[in-house]
Structure formats: structure tokens, C-alpha cells
Amino acid sequence: AQKITQTQPGMFVQEKEAVTLDCTYDTSDPSYGLFWYKQPSSGEMIFLIYQGSYDQQNATEGRYSLNFQKARKSANLVISASQLGDSAMYFCAMREGSGGSNYKLTFGKGTLLTVNP
Amino acid sequence: DAGVTQSPTHLIKTRGQHVTLRCSPISGHKSVSWYQQVLGQGPQFIFQYYEKEERGRGNFPDRFSARQFPNYSSELNVNALLLGDSALYLCASSFYDWNTEAFFGQGTRLTVV
Numbered sequence: 001a002q003k004i005t006q007t008q009p010g011m012f013v014q015e016k017e018a019v020t021l022d023c024t025y026d027t028s029d030p031s032y033g034l035f036w037y038k039q040p041s042s043g044e045m046i047f048l049i050y051q052g053s054y055d056q057q058n059a060t061e062g063r064y065s066l067n068f069q070k071a072r073k074s075a076n077l078v079i080s081a082s083q084l085g086d087s088a089m090y091f092c093a094m095r096e097g098s099g100g101s102n103y104k105l106t107f108g109k110g111t112l113l114t115v116n117p
Numbered sequence: 118d119a120g121v122t123q124s125p126t127h128l129i130k131t132r133g134q135h136v137t138l139r140c141s142p143i144s145g146h147k148s149v150s151w152y153q154q155v156l157g158q159g160p161q162f163i164f165q166y167y168e169k170e171e172r173g174r175g176n177f178p179d180r181f182s183a184r185q186f187p188n189y190s191s192e193l194n195v196n197a198l199l200l201g202d203s204a205l206y207l208c209a210s211s212f213y214d215w216n217t218e219a220f221f222g223q224g225t226r227l228t229v230v
Binding site: 004042043044045047050091103104106108110 | 226
């Protein structure tokens with residue numbers, strides 16, 4: 001079973017509008033972390049935002065916010081006021097467990113976001 | 118401060134050859150992880166090293182090996198290259214092995230012909 005599912009292969013948004021990128025996850029571990037990364041065509045993975053499984057509030061970082069719905073196992077990324085520079089591939093990832101076993105990220109297949117002027 | 122640096126940025130090798138990829142983590146970071154990203158997919162975990170010890174290994178054949186040096190830099194070695202090894206290889210560094218943030222380098226694009 002897929003641990004991270006991103007159902008939107010591609011998304012289009014007009015500049016200055018908000019967009020939501022979907023991510024659902026599957027884990028039986030009570031301790032986990034959810035990440036969103038941006039990957040421009042240059043290849044570098046740029047960290048955007050993190051949500052821990054025990055965090056009570058949704059994470060926010062500038063124009064990025066994470067809509068965390070634990071019961072639905074959903075961790076959608078919301079980008080407000082889209083900019084042309086936001087055009088890139090976006091990956092949702094999960095780290096399961098804690099302590100010494102908490103070492104790897106499992107990524108989804110990504111969503112290609114295109115911001116139109 | 119310098120971010121995670123990887124070398125080389127691009128590489129072309131022939132089937133059956135060996136390749137060594139290098140990664141220098143952010144200064145002060147003690148953990149390095151390696152990921153393989155084939156075209157159209159998300160990155161797949163290969164290895165993690167923390168304080169020079171292997172902490173985890175993904176589902177990759179023994180042709181893949183890695184090590185971490187006393188200065189925390191790391192090498193990823195791949196023997197007997199196959200066409201399917203063509204991918205972007207990403208290195209990530211973090212201070213601890215369980216850090217909430219892992220910072221990635223720009224990657225090495227390996228093409229096997």
C-alpha cells in the first residue's frame with residue numbers, strides 16, 4: 001500500500017490566487033511527521049513546512065500552511081497568493097516512528113504546479 | 118553559510134562501470150542521507166549515516182554502498198552500473214538523525230548508457 005498518496009499529477013493556478021495540493025498518508029505509528037518539499041527544475045529539494053503528529057495546531061510558514069486532518073490522514077498544502085516562482089514539483093513526505101528508527105523520509109509521487117500570469 | 122553541496126552535478130557512465138558520488142553536509146550537521154529519484158517519481162531512501170555509522174538502509178541491492186568520513190562528508194558508491202541506475206541522486210543533511218528538517222543538496226544527475 002502507498003504510504004503517501006498525491007492524487008493530483010498536475011495543477012494550474014492563476015497568479016495571486018490560492019491553491020491546495022492534496023496529500024493523504026497511511027501509517028499505524030502514533031508518532032510521525034509530515035513534510036512538504038518544493039523541487040524546481042534545477043533539482044534541489046527545498047523544505048517548505050513540517051507538521052508533527054502530536055501538534056495541535058496546523059503548521060504555517062509565510063504563504064504556506066498545512067491543513068492537517070489527522071482522523072482523515074490528510075495533510076494538504078495550501079499556498080496563498082501564488083507567484084510565478086511557485087511553479088515547480090511539490091512532494092509530500094512522511095517520517096514514521098521516533099528515536100533511532102526515525103531516519104527516513106517516504107515521498108509521494110509529487111504534484112506539478114503551474115502558476116499562470 | 119554553505120548549504121549541502123554535491124559533486125559532480127552531472128555524470129555519464131557506461132553500463133558495468135563504477136561511480137562515486139560525494140556530499141558535503143551543512144557545517145555542524147552530523148547526519149547524511151542519500152536518496153534516488155528516477156524520472157517522474159518521488160525520491161527513494163537509500164542510506165542514512167549518523168556520526169559515521171550506518172543508521173538505515175533502503176531496499177537497494179548490495180551494489181550500492183556508502184560511508185561517512187570524520188568530517189561528516191559522505192560518499193555513495195554504485196558498482197556494476199545498470200541502465201536503471203540512471204537517476205537524480207540527492208543528499209540530505211540534518212543535525213541529528215531524527216531532525217524535523219532535512220536540507221537537500223542540488224543532486225547529481227547520473228546517466229548510464
